[in-house]
Amino acid sequence: MTVPNGKRVPTPSDQRRCKPLTDQVLLDHFTKRDSQFHNVVGLYPLSKDSKVWFLAIDFDDDGWKEEIIVTKRVCENHGLHPIMERSRSGDGGHLCMFFSEEIEAAQAREMGTALLSEAAQKTHIRFRSYDRMFPNQDLLPSGGFGNLIALPLQRLARDAGNSVFVDEQFNPYADQWAFLDSVRRITAQQVNAIATLASANTGPLGNLAKFDSPIPHAVGQEKETDKQAPTTGNGSLRTGSRTPLSNADVPETITIIERSMLEISKTNLTPLAQNAVRRLAAFANPDFYRAQAMRQPVYNKPRIIYCGEETVDSILLPRGCRESVAALLTDAGCTVTFDDERNQGKRIRVKFIGSLRAPQSEAAKTMLEYDDGILVAPTGFGETVIAADLIAKRKTNTLIIIRSSSLMEQWRDRLEQFLTVKAKLPPLLTPTGRIIRRQHRYGHELCRDTSQGYCRLRTFPDYLG
Structure with missing residues (x-):
């Protein structure tokens, strides 16, 4: 119609x-x-x-x-x-x-x-x-x-x-x-x-990563501790039962390159091993099964969400899969080494001028123990102030990606409230190269953008390096 x-x-x-x-x-x-x-x-x-x-x-x-x-x-x-x-x-x-x-x-x-x-x-x-x-x-x-x-x-x-x-x-x-x-x-x-x-055996979908609720409790109930205790560390995905591999499926040694993702060479990995590696970053999509159970259309709802990527020669996995891919290959008899080629960023002079409550301090302390991680917390817990504290402790220029412009303004206000940055900032330019007046103090050292704008970037400005 x-x-x-x-x-x-x-x-x-x-x-x-x-x-x-x-x-x-x-x-x-x-x-x-x-x-x-x-x-x-x-x-x-x-x-x-x-x-x-x-x-x-x-x-x-x-x-x-x-x-x-x-x-x-x-x-x-x-x-x-x-x-x-x-x-x-x-x-x-x-x-x-x-x-x-x-x-x-x-x-x-x-x-x-x-x-x-x-x-x-x-x-x-x-x-x-x-x-x-x-x-x-x-x-x-x-x-x-x-x-x-x-x-x-x-x-x-x-x-x-x-x-x-x-x-x-x-x-x-x-x-x-x-x-x-x-x-x-x-x-x-x-x-x-x-x-x-x-x-x-492993179910019709085979071995996949498992999706855990960050704060598990019975439906319709909310524990008092849930309101205060966020989940920290390496996120809410965990490795399911792994596909068993033998030393015939893997090379004697393999070097995994750490960049924005983990780059794992396909050389000397059998199809069985490659499939097992990919499935470390794949999980069943709960939205698909929810829609199907309610007899709603499932168009454009994939059954499996895959967080990896592929090139002709390599499998690319999120960095959060570092431990699981190392364990998978090591258990098969392969010696795994990592070559760290991550962008280390630039050092900045920054000081945190706020204070954290006890639960916030505990979350920040736990996050600092990891190179990668996800903080999941209820609204009002203070994720923004925790992020400001982490920036001050890391002392590295930081890219903050936010889903909406209104949240971007909120983050700007909180960062200016809780951080003091001492740095000579580069000129702020328009797309045509014209210098414009800087409106906010931390436009480059703490760069913010919406997720939509970030996805539209064809090349990254120098200050993101």
Whole structure:
């Protein structure tokens, strides 16, 4: 439905009028050449009672051919017989599994998730692959249909060799209909066996970091001590059960480079070891499961949040994973060393002129014991004054990133209240290089910016070094 400003909004479920699916509609899909693709038919896999006749996993990243082949062979190791379809664009493919009877979508997806997790131990399966299943929901969303997948064998795409079923050399089968007729379907017992096996081991998502509540207590209750005691140290993520590695999976020695992130070379790390390293910085997204449980749309809500990054030669993890990655590799027989290339910043002359309450002093003392950490505390605890005390003790120029301009003003006022900075500040310049009058005393030594502005920076000013 289109509104006057041109934006499209979902049509209410009680006002939807779907076109009937007729033989002519299907015939147009299979035979009609329409450059606008108005004749393409799509399918919503979920039935009204949240069951499915098939499961499809979408692969369309660089290296999708290797990913789909490895996942297919993992399926075959479990006695399944999936088939591969090249996508309409030709830049990806679907791994399709057909069932002999309707299967609960949740169980089918649990099986698919477990198969992906097993394949990830043999090649690089990206975490977003877990979000590219059809269906992408365990339950039919309230007022919706779930996600849509285009039917294969669309004529115009088929002319280009796409939207067809292919063999392991990615060549189309000569007779597509005869091939489909020969496909062996998967039974409910097979689906249940794989899902049960995964649950009995590490779960269908495999080994992931665990997310702990910083101040655990029963729902609806609040301990008196919770109001005063923040969580300090290295954050609220902890390593789950690690994937067991052997010395054949890792090199004899490895040097991890510490910069803005930990840079871990892939050289001589097996796919199993690389997967284990990545999973130290990945955890299940609670927002996805909360929305799914409430039958809300899960679009753009990843099942797994991955805090790492990737280059051709290296895996990049947050610095908070330093201890866990060292333990993982050391336990496998690898000697781990670290090369510290972090920016040490510039020394500044700064003095804290405030005073801390006992809980604040304890939190600040604990934070100073770590190079990296997260302070989680209730509103009004005094995080800003603790930060000012830490800046004075570290005596290093500091970048403060804040989510809104109103908070930025609040931080400015508190820093000017609790800190005295003695420094010759460099000139403050406009983007065109013009010198402007400085409005605040600590514009460079204690640089503040909103998170949105920080993300827009293409190059970093010298004073951030």
